[in-house]
Amino acid sequence: MSSDVLSRPAAPAPGTELCTLADLEKTGARGFTFKDGEKLFMMFLVRTGEDVAGYVNSCPHLGTPLNFLEHRFLTADRARIQCATHGAQFEPATGLCVEGPCLGAHLRPVPVEIDGTTVRIALSHS
Numbered sequence: 175m176s177s178d179v180l181s182r183p184a185a186p187a188p189g190t191e192l193c194t195l196a197d198l199e200k201t202g203a204r205g206f207t208f209k210d211g212e213k214l215f216m217m218f219l220v221r222t223g224e225d226v227a228g229y230v231n232s233c234p235h236l237g238t239p240l241n242f243l244e245h246r247f248l249t250a251d252r253a254r255i256q257c258a259t260h261g262a263q264f265e266p267a268t269g270l271c272v273e274g275p276c277l278g279a280h281l282r283p284v285p286v287e288i289d290g291t292t293v294r295i296a297l298s299h300s
């Protein structure tokens with residue numbers, strides 16, 4: 175998995191703890207904003223069965239954040255990630271857009287890993 179996303183301004187360092195698995199239960203996803211001065215890095219986590227995926231919180235259609243409401247990234251049945259702006263839908267495990275104006279585009283992955291009950295930025299992501 176490409177690590178260039180972690181070279182962006184304000185991106186969290188490898189090993190940065192994000193939340194616990196329990197924190198993902200209520201909405202199935204959780205957003206995070208990291209700040210470095212004026213720079214922002216927005217990302218979110220989503221449960222994918224037993225695993226967790228991380229993505230940059232930017233819709234490939236127009237580059238806007240995917241959510242309007244805090245931690246609300248999923249369709250009502252939690253089967254897909256959904257952009258709140260124009261309704262594009264994405265597969266949680268792959269980030270592939272399967273419906274909407276950016277069909278076939280991908281969310282930008284952020285390498286994450288589970289360490290016990292904690293989700294963190296992956297320490298290695300070659």
Ligand code: FES
Pocket residue numbers: 233234235236237238257258259260261262274275276
């Ligand atoms: S900005 Fe996400 S679908 Fe248009």
